[in-house]
Each structure stands twice: as C-alpha cells, then as structure tokens.
Amino acid sequence: MRYLPKSPADREAMLKAIGLRSVDDLFAPIPAEYRLTRDLNIPRQMAESEIVDFFRQRSRENGDGYTSFLGAGAYFHYRPVIIDALISRGEFLTAYTPYQAEISQGTLQSIFEFQTMICELTGMEVANASMYDGSTAAAEGVMMAVRLTGRRSVVVARSLHPEYREVLATYATHQGMPLSVAGFTDDGRVNLNELEKSITPETACVLVQSPNFFGTIEDVAAIAEIAHKHGAMLVVSIAEAVSLGIVEPPRQADVIAMEAQSFGVPLGFGGPYCGVIATREKYVRQMPGRLVGQTTDKQGKRGFVLTLATREQHIRREKATSNICTNQALVALMVNIFMTVYGKVGLKELAKQNLAKTAYAASQFARHGKVLFTGTPRFNEFVVQTSEDPYAINGRLLGHKMVGGLPLKKFYPELGNAALWCCTELTTRSAIDTAVGLVAESERSVRSAKEETEEVAR
C-alpha cells in the first residue's frame, strides 16, 4: 500500500522488538468471535490514475459546464488562484488545532487576522475562529442569546433561509426553546407588526437574515429597536458575505451569525463552508468556538494563543457554551486570503458589480415576468413570478446548459410560481439575456395559450 512507509522486514523487526510472533497477537484483546476473518466487501485497491478517472466521470455527471443562476445561501463568486496555492501548503493543510502555540503561530496569526477582518466588515467587536456553517452559526447565536438573557423563546423571520430555520428547529427542540415565526410583507421584509406581537417577556432574541433569503435588505435598525424595547437580543444572519462590501452591516445587532462561503470558498455541492459568530466584547464569554488572542512570549515578543478556553468542552464538559471542537479552520483561511486579496477597495468594487448585474437582470426579467419586492433595496438576488411553473421553465433552460432560479414552491407555497434568481460578478450579460429570452418565450406562449382559451370560451 503506497501510503505505508514500512517494508516487510521493518514489520518483522518491530514485532521482534516487542516480543511478538505475529501481528495477530496485537489484536488478541479483541474477542475472537468479533474479529473479521474476511476482506471488507469494498472494491480492490485502485491506482491513482483510476481514482482520478472515477472522479472526472462523476464531475461530468454533475453540472460541469452549466451556467447557473442559483444562490440561496451558496454563491458562485470568482476564487483568486492564490487561495488554493496557499492553502495547499502542507504546513497549513496538514496541521491540526493550534494547541501547541509555539509551533502553530502561522495558523494562530492567520486566525487573528481573520477575526480582525470579520470585525471590520460586520461592525462587531469580537469574532470567533469559525463555526461549521451559516445555519449552525445561526443556531449557536440563538443559544448564546438564550444563555445571556436567561429567557428561552425565539422569534424567527420567515424570510430567514428555510434550511437555517430547519436547523434551528432541530437544535431548539430539546433545549426547551419555543420558536415562533414572523412573516414577511409585500415589500419582502419581515412584518414588523407581526414581529412585535410575537415578542413576549420570555423572548430571548429575534433572528433575521439580511440580505434575507429573497435578497432583500432588512430594516435592521427598526427590528433592533423593537427587539431591544422588549429586552430581547437581535441575532442577524448573513448568508451572502459579499454584500458587506456595499451594504451597511447590521451594527445594531447583538450577535451576527455569518456564512462566509462567498469569500473564496468553492460551492462544493454544499460544503465545507465557513460559519462565523461575531458579537460585542461584553458577550465574549458566552461565545461558542475557538478564539485566538494576542499575548507575548518570555522575551516580550508578540505571539498568539487559543484563549478563553474555559468556555469550551474540553475544560467545561457538560457546562460548555457548545460542544464544538473541530471547526472549519482551513476554510476560514480561504476566507481570510480572499478578504486580503480584495481588501478595503476591492470588496466594495466587487459588491458593486454584483449589484449592477442584479439590477440589470431584474430590470430585464421585469419586462416579461413579475419581479417581487421591488420597493425595497436588494443585493444580488430577486424573486420572479411567472405564469408558468418555474420547474418547467428550468427544464427548458437545462437544454441550453443553464440552471434557472430556485423554484420557491417547496419553501414558500404562498408565492405561487416564483423562483429566486441570483447574479454575481461572474454572471455575464449574454447569459442574463439568454435566460430572460427563454423565460419570455414561455411567458409569451403561456399568455397566448391563455388568450386562445379565452377566445374559444368567448
């Protein structure tokens, strides 16, 4: 086996040194009746070339070469090539959690820079080293608010990513955290009246997403005012990190639970991604996850260490703030490099391109279908209502190697034939025009079919 650095003679010599006759003696502690006496029923060893072939074949069956208008919590942005060049260095790739600070300064310093940039972008005072993803970060953010307020119930915006809501429901079920949902209005934002009515003296926090699942930017200031007036905290989820380049961050929030996938992390069919929690300094001791802090060594030289570990499971066990241990460090490094590449000016320009492409696309779609929630600002997603079922439209788009917007029927049946479309800096005008043309075609045919029926009826 090519990964194993031993010759048969080495194994012999080692067994002899230990005083054993055969390797089977090493497994004597396992009761004989359970020992496997056959080969595992899995395919034979494959050569590297065969493995590469296998995955190339899978790649061809997996949307390779399609232009996509999908977003909904997973965004296709350009990834600067230096990201993979740098994260492929074995010193980053093949290290573990930086428990031994003196020989982990590379990881520790990069996490410290990551925490700093996340703070700059979110307007928060502290950020952790990462969480699994945006959905679990949102759930952990809510649990933080429950610990901090001593209250238990949670009001969740219906305009929060539906799968984030599902994850929160799973986490909340057994922790005695009742959830209630506040709907959205015709402008695509959370219904403030409904929100306020849902808040009780037992409400620990309000959880909203901005830009929300429809791409609409919430009025976070108004939401914060309502939540705070009733002694509840505000947790804001951000699923599209690139929005932070041009959209004012939710500074009024108490906790921000982010998904940073947009910052240089491949779509990868849904993971691994990079969750992050950012909050106020005064709440830091209730934060979940790893934190890196600055300190000095014996000579007074600056260095970095994992800190405030008394919050964590390996010290506090069942009283820890979370059970999280391994997080998403290498993915956070991708995010870190991406933020460094674009930086202060580039992130803004990048976000502006997203905004421009989306504004153009929405205006084109509006000529043929109905674009919802037009009265409020949005970032890079929008909802289009059509006469025809969006699944049928998408079926036709597939024929042109295009993946249309996400049909919303499954998550929001009340929106009827609606789909969530997304444009990023990588979406070309010609792709937008083609997609709009295909939607228009179907809309025209649906309309003319309808007119014909009506005519016949007349």
Place this chain on the structure above:
Amino acid sequence: MKHMTRKATRHVNQNEGLIFEKSSAGKAAWKLPPLDVPEVDTAKLLGSSERKDLGSMPEVSEIEIIRHFTRLSTWNFAIDLGMYPLGSCTMKYNPRVNEAVARVEGIANGHPYQPEKISQGALHIIKTLSEQLIEITGMDAITLQPAAGAHGEMTGLLMVRAYHQSKGNPRKKILIPDSAHGTNPATAAMVNYAVENLKSDSRGMVDLAALEEQMNEDVAALMLTNPNTLGVFEQDIHKIADILHAKGGLLYMDGANMNALVGKVRPGDFGVDVMHLNLHKTFSTPHGGGGPGSGPVAIKKVLEPFLPTPVVVTKPDGTLAFDYDRPQSVGRVRAFYGNFGMFVRALAYIQANGPDGLRQTTEDAVLNANYIRNGLEGTYDLPYATPTMHEVVFSDKLQAKKGVRTMDIAKRLIDYGFHPYTTAFPLIVPGALMIEPTESESKEEMDLFIEAMKSIAAEVEEDPQMALDAPHSTRVSRLDETAAARKPVLRWKPLI
C-alpha cells in the same frame, strides 16, 4: 546540546508582521473585468443601507500576500514535516490525490440546489461512500450530514432521543465513562440529557459492576469510545451492550479511535447501535489547522426512521435522488448535505486502500503504538498495563519528581523536531502523555521519536530547567496564556 537527535531544526528567524501593518492606500491584489451591464447609482439603489467605508481592511499587492502567508506557514508544524503523534486525533498522511479530485470542476463547483438530473455525480459519491462506510462499520444505515465529530455526536443522540420518544419515553440521562472526550458530555447537554459519570476499573475499562448498578430505565444510552482514550479495547464490549440492551438502553460508540479497528473488527458486530466516524481522522481528510471535519453517523436498522433529512435514495428508473419525506426524522442538523468535499476525499482514500490496504493500515497503526510503548516503558510511567491498540498513554509521574510535567516534556519535544503528543488527557491519568503515532510513521521516524523521548527523560534527571524553559528552538518561546485570557486582545486595532 549533547542530547539532541539528528532531526533538522525549523525556520526560526523570520519576523512577519500582521497583514494590516503592510497595508497602504492604493495597493491592490485584485482586478475585475469591465462591467458589461450599465453602471448603477448605489446611493439610489441602496439608500440608507449603502455602506460608505470598509474601515481598516487591508490594501496589499499579490506578492505581499503570497509572502505573508508563506512565511506564516513556516511557523507551523505539520504532518508533512514530521511525526505529529497527537493522541486521539489520528494525524495520518493526507494523500494529495484526495485534494486533486476534490478540485475537479464539476465536483468543486456543483451547486447544492442544482437539479438532481445534473447532480448524479455528487449523489453517486454520497451513495458509494455511504455504502462503504456501512460495510466498514457493520452498521445498517448512515447519514453524512454532520460537519464534524461533535456534530455527529449530537446527531446520534438526537436519534437516540427520537427512538426512545417513539417508545413513549425519551429517558433522562446518558452514561459517560470518566475517560471520555469532553465533547461527549457537552453533546449530551445540548440534547437535554443529564450526564452520569461511569468509573473505569483498574484495567482502564468500563467497570461492569458499576455499569450494572447504574443502568436503569432512565438511561437512554452509554457513550463509549472504543478503543477508549487509553488506547484500550473494551474487551467486555458485548457484555456492556447486553447490560444496556437488557434495560432498553442503546450503545453509542464514539468512533474517534476507529483507526484501530478498520478491516479487523466491526462495531456493528459487537453490539453498537449508533456511532460516529471522523473522516478527518480515520479516513485521511486533512485537519487543516482545525477543520473542516466531517462526522458521519452510522446506525442500526431500528434508528433508520430518525435519520436527518434528506436521505439519498434510488428511484425506480435507477437515478439517484434526495428523499425529504421522512416524517420521523430528527430534522436537519446543517444546511445542504454536509461537508461534501470531505466525502470526496474519504472515498478517494478508501479507493486507494482497498480491503487489504485498510487492514494493513490498521495493523501498522497498532504495531506503531505498541513499538513506542515497548520503547518507552520504564523510561516513562505506564499507568495501565492493559494491552495497547492504536495509542499509548504514559504519565509524567517519574519526571514530576523533578518538577517537570507532561506539558514541559511536550515543549522540549518540539526542540527535537516533533509535534508533541496530547497532554493532560485523558483526565483519569494525572499528567498524561497520550501518544498516537498512526500508520504513517516509518520505523526510522519512530526510532528517532523514542530516542528523543529517552533523551528528554535523561535531561530531566540532569537538568530539569532545560525542559521547564523549552522550547528553545522556536521563533517564539512559551507564551503567556494567563495574560491572554485575563485581558483578551482578540483583534488588531489601528494606532490612533
């Protein structure tokens, strides 16, 4: 320096500041293509939501970024540089073909919501890996959704709870041995179970009499790591399972130490009802400085209705699809389908090994741990003489007489060119040195390790200060963790 071994020392002289300290206005590492749609008036589009300023975000050029992170990287120890015997973490070689195949276009860029018709490749990968992990564990079904080991634990206990609930009573507590990883009790608390400690016996194994006494209808499950954190196989595993099952409880196995078992014995065959795997340990996906991990949960048939949604199924026409219609499911534990990129790498690892390679891997891992035990027994105190599987736990009892503790020995080991073992864990061994070499170490590397550990023990006798002041060869010396926690500085701030 007479006790130094032949290992090369590491890069020690660089001084690389924070990226913010290199920033100045006008430098850039990015270039966007010209906009092919009309420019927009952001103020008009966004109104009061428009962001004006990005604060202290850096402005640097590409070469500076390359040098910055490359220099930082040289301050890390890594498996690629040498032995990294961190106990219970299974720091094995991370094959590069895994990385290559994870970056093939359609795999790296597949969108989680693209139609199933054009997702057959990804679904095929999920299904194939699932089937092979089921075969390896001897279980009946699996979910790949959990993002790491602790997340898998949570998912497993959610299913345990749902199972008991379906029988009318979710039960109240989880039994956890005192040798367990901290995530076990932390997880039980997240699923609203009380934690009851279970004492280990003099062999370092579950005390059967204590278990018998503590087991009752209030106990939902026992969470057991096997081999446990002492590297000891629970020889009475089936009796343990029987005691639990007799009172309607379930046996949860923490699979952190599965690297000792693959191809040699299957948890499903010795009475385990639910277990998680760590793809980043046993199945070679890179640890990446602390993740991403992946924590699939394998289960017996009785728990199948409770699997998180969605589940991959084969449709009548032979194509693969996600099934969301699972009324008894515990729900979702993560958006989308889990850390798919890690599934790709784990599958590539299994393919490269085949049944014979996996078995040889396990044998070598156990052989290596025993070789180290044999080499260091007598030099370091071995608190439990029970046979060792994939890792061995010594204590600092002999060195403590000179005031040198496990962390000091660990720091001195750095000077010899090795990553330290896991210190001060498991908690049942005061001053523990927990050593897991994995199969990836050659005899030569382990001989050097043994030589280094013996040399340190000799140093401790002659000059304990050498270890107490260690490390001596790194860019920074021991860091003041107390100060870091007392007045936390968790971000860089510009000088005003």
